[in-house]
Amino acid sequence: MDDxxxxxxxxxYRLIPELGRPPRAAEAARAAGLxxxxxxxxxxxxxxxxxxxxxxxxxxxxxxxxxAVPTVHxxxxxxxxxxxxxxxxxxxxxxxxxxxxxxxxxxxDCGARIELDVYRGRLDADEAxxxxxxxxxxxxxxxxxx
Amino acid sequence: xxxxxxxxxxxxWSDRLDPDWRPRTRDESQAILERVGLTGxxxxxx
Numbered sequence: 001m002d003d004x005x006x007x008x009x010x011x012x013y014r015l016i017p018e019l020g021r022p023p024r025a026a027e028a029a030r031a032a033g034l035x036x037x038x039x040x041x042x043x044x045x046x047x048x049x050x051x052x053x054x055x056x057x058x059x060x061x062x063x064x065x066x067x068a069v070p071t072v073h074x075x076x077x078x079x080x081x082x083x084x085x086x087x088x089x090x091x092x093x094x095x096x097x098x099x100x101x102x103x104x105x106x107x108x109d110c111g112a113r114i115e116l117d118v119y120r121g122r123l124d125a126d127e128a129x130x131x132x133x134x135x136x137x138x139x140x141x142x143x144x145x146x
Numbered sequence: 147x148x149x150x151x152x153x154x155x156x157x158x159w160s161d162r163l164d165p166d167w168r169p170r171t172r173d174e175s176q177a178i179l180e181r182v183g184l185t186g187x188x189x190x191x192x
Binding site for chain 1: 149153154157159165167168169189191192
């Protein structure tokens with residue numbers, strides 16, 4: 001990743017707390033002072049570098065740990081509601097914002113609602129279990145499944 | 147397990163909104179996993 005793409009990446013992420021979600025391409029292009037095509041080219045390179053994940057529409061699907069599309073993993077933090085990509089990312093939203101928060105999801109086995117409070121980087125309860133299916137070496141084989 | 151995943155999340159994601167964020171190397175990421183006790187073949191990055 002060269003400095004130019006790193007700048008585009010950082011402008012893109014800067015917009016997340018401002019907007020309460022990952023930006024659309026037009027919003028990021030405007031903030032970065034780039035033509036839409038230049039922004040799209042930079043995002044494609046960042047996608048290939050695993051710095052963000054684009055959907056079929058070439059808009060951001062994931063700007064880890066944030067999700068641009070609705071998911072079952074919700075986070076209440078910094079006065080907003082956020083979507084995360086997975087439980088790990090739910091905690092990561094609190095981490096990246098540097099705040100406490102409430103993480104909500106549902107059990108993929110029985111459907112029970114799960115709510116956990118994150119306070120100073122730790123959970124308020126110890127009994128929750130997260131089952132990770134994919135080994136680290138294969139996380140990016142299919143990041144949406146991971 | 148969720149507690150450890152939360153610990154990992156804070157070690158892994160805390161820099162994501164830094165204005166001067168830089169990508170980590172593979173070894174730096176592996177070191178974070180090891181620091182929170184996630185070792186073994188399952189946690190080996192490519």
